[in-house]
Amino acid sequence: MENKIIMLKGPTACGKTDHAFKLVKNHPLEIISVDSVMVYKGLDIGSAKPTSEELKLCPHHLIDVCEPTENYSAGEFYQDVQQVIQSIIRKGKIPFLVGGTMMYFRVLERGISQLPSANPTVRKQIDSEAAANGWAKLHQELQRIDPTAAKKIDPSDKQRIQRALEVHRITGKPISSFHGEHKQPIDYQRLNLSLVPSKRDILYKRIENRFDAMLDQGLVSEVGHLLSKNSLTSSHNSMKSVGYKQICEFIENKCSLDEARAKAVVATRRLAKRQLTWLRSDPDSLVVDPLHRKSEVDIEGRVSQFLN
Numbered sequence: 001m002e003n004k005i006i007m008l009k010g011p012t013a014c015g016k017t018d019h020a021f022k023l024v025k026n027h028p029l030e031i032i033s034v035d036s037v038m039v040y041k042g043l044d045i046g047s048a049k050p051t052s053e054e055l056k057l058c059p060h061h062l063i064d065v066c067e068p069t070e071n072y073s074a075g076e077f078y079q080d081v082q083q084v085i086q087s088i089i090r091k092g093k094i095p096f097l098v099g100g101t102m103m104y105f106r107v108l109e110r111g112i113s114q115l116p117s118a119n120p121t122v123r124k125q126i127d128s129e130a131a132a133n134g135w136a137k138l139h140q141e142l143q144r145i146d147p148t149a150a151k152k153i154d155p156s157d158k159q160r161i162q163r164a165l166e167v168h169r170i171t172g173k174p175i176s177s178f179h180g181e182h183k184q185p186i187d188y189q190r191l192n193l194s195l196v197p198s199k200r201d202i203l204y205k206r207i208e209n210r211f212d213a214m215l216d217q218g219l220v221s222e223v224g225h226l227l228s229k230n231s232l233t234s235s236h237n238s239m240k241s242v243g244y245k246q247i248c249e250f251i252e253n254k255c256s257l258d259e260a261r262a263k264a265v266v267a268t269r270r271l272a273k274r275q276l277t278w279l280r281s282d283p284d285s286l287v288v289d290p291l292h293r294k295s296e297v298d299i300e301g302r303v304s305q306f307l308n
Contacts, residue, residue: 003239005085005188006303009034009279010195012100012273013206015290017050019195019299020098024058026300027307030088031063032081032101035243040068042226045219048210049277060090067232068238075115078107082186090104094307095188102278109284111185113178114252116170126162126169135161159237191306193299194285196276202291207268211243211261220257223247242267 010016022024033039036048041064052078059082064070079277081104084097098107131136136155142164143150153160167175183234197203223244226232232239235249243264250260279285285304 001197003089003188004191004306005097006188006191006193006197006306007034007105007280008096008098008193008195008299009105009285010047010290011101011197011203011275011279012208013272014195014197014203016098016100016195018046019087019279019290020059020096020267021054021298023300024072024096027303028093029096030061030091030093031058032084032088032095032097033034033063034097034101036062036072036101036104037238038063038099039065039072040238041066041243042068042222043244045217045222046241046247057293062076062300069236071118071237073118074103074107075112075117077104078112085186085188093207100275102275106278109190113173115167115178118169119166122166122169123162126165130158130162138165141165142147146176148176149174151242160307187192190284191283191303192285193302194279194282194287195278195290195295196287197291198276198289199291200276202270203272208273211265211268214243215261219243220247220250224251227251242271270303 006023008016008020008023023029024031035047037043037050039062040047040062043049049063050058055063062077062080065080070084081097088095095107099105117283126138135158136160139153139155142161145168146164149164153164157162164175167173167178182255188303223239226239227234227248234240234252239245239248246255246260246264248268249255249263250257256264279287288298288302
């Protein structure tokens with residue numbers, strides 16, 4: 001079993017966590033979170049992060065690994081997850097990757113461009129230039145140094161413009177030139193399970209109910225507390241996450257709470273739709289319908305067969 005890993009993918013609110021907890025009870029698995037929001041400390045309710053009691057019973061790796069003022073990239077996930085997988089294997093257990101951030105799964109399965117790490121000094125300089133001259137001016141600079149990348153990046157996409165300019169200033173090479181250079185994908189025998197609900201209307205209702213539950217649990221207070229910290233603002237990447245972005249708009253008096261709720265539900269549905277598109281394009285995945293009454297038995301059987 002030393003070279004085996006299990007992946008459990010699925011759209012938001014489809015029941016990944018419940019299935020994962022049940023599998024951990026019956027098999028020597030350790031969960032690695034594959035979630036681009038759970039990595040941030042303090043983003044608990046809106047990310048549906050397991051509670052502290054749940055984490056004691058079923059520890060997760062790659063949760064709360066960075067501050068919400070930081071940017072956590074797919075490249076950093078690629079590096080971190082490699083170390084965690086090896087650590088779990090050394091303990092004689094099976095790495096169990098669970099989540100819905102499909103980009104993270106993709107870099108594991110297909111490799112990732114050999115891009116340099118983020119450089120805070122360079123980013124600060126780019127931000128200063130943007131504040132003085134506007135992002136449209138920086139996009140024009142990108143068109144000059146890397147027309148291939150500029151064609152694919154919208155002039156309003158601040159994050160991608162910043163990253164493209166940052167890479168060029170660090171390496172002297174256009175970011176588009178890195179796209180053919182890949183680190184190797186992970187080399188393990190994989191059980192690749194995808195939870196794909198057969199009835200989208202039921203999934204959408206679960207999304208709506210879950211967001212209402214988050215509001216009842218104190219999501220507005222959580223976001224307010226996060227924004228009260230001097231260095232964190234709604235412009236940080238963590239606060240642009242689905243759910244958090246809309247509550248930030250409410251707190252900043254840009255909309256009512258009812259409007260924020262409606263926007264968040266729509267945004268989460270769109271996220272689920274994108275996740276399902278990714279899953280359906282995965283030729284190596286074993287698909288299970290989480291809405292089927294026998295899904296738990298089906299998943300348990302596939303995992304037992306894989307491990308034995």
